[in-house]
Amino acid sequence: MATKLVQLQSKATEASKLVAKHGTGYYRQLLEKNRQYIQEPPTVEKCDLLAKQLFYTRLSSIPGRFEAFWKELDYAKHLLKNRRELKIEDAGIAALFGLECFAWFCAGEIIGRGFTITGYYV
Incomplete structure (x- = not known):
């Protein structure tokens, strides 16, 4: 050691x-x-202004993102209703996306346990 x-x-x-x-x-x-x-002059006031601009710009983008989310959800519902028309490529992409989500979940669990696989400290 x-x-x-x-x-x-x-x-x-x-x-x-x-x-x-x-x-x-x-x-x-x-x-x-x-x-x-770089913004001139580099003052605290300028940083506060930029932080507020970023916050409110992100806040104003929520309705557009919300609308895009519902469009994606409607598209997913449409795919589920018309499963028989589903192409193998679309099914493969969906399976890979699900696998990626599961992998990120597992990685988060491992990180949350302190980078141990079994949960016990060795």
Whole structure:
């Protein structure tokens, strides 16, 4: 256990040296590359304004998303009513989507248990 701690400490030291050496250059390069997204003047008031704009823009998009949700649900109901017309490709896509949802559920359960498969800490 002590050797792992020493290895972890040495790796952390290497990483901090790397960040200290190249961090400012990367920071400047990132800011220069994304200059068009920077708001001037960079003040707290400007940040508050942008946060409020984002919040209310997202809030105003809810009716459109709500409408799209109901259209998707109506399409799914239509597919269920007309199962006999269902193509194998559509059934395969639905099966893959269900499998993906199940996989994300399982991953969430594993993460919730602290990254243990059985639920017991080893």
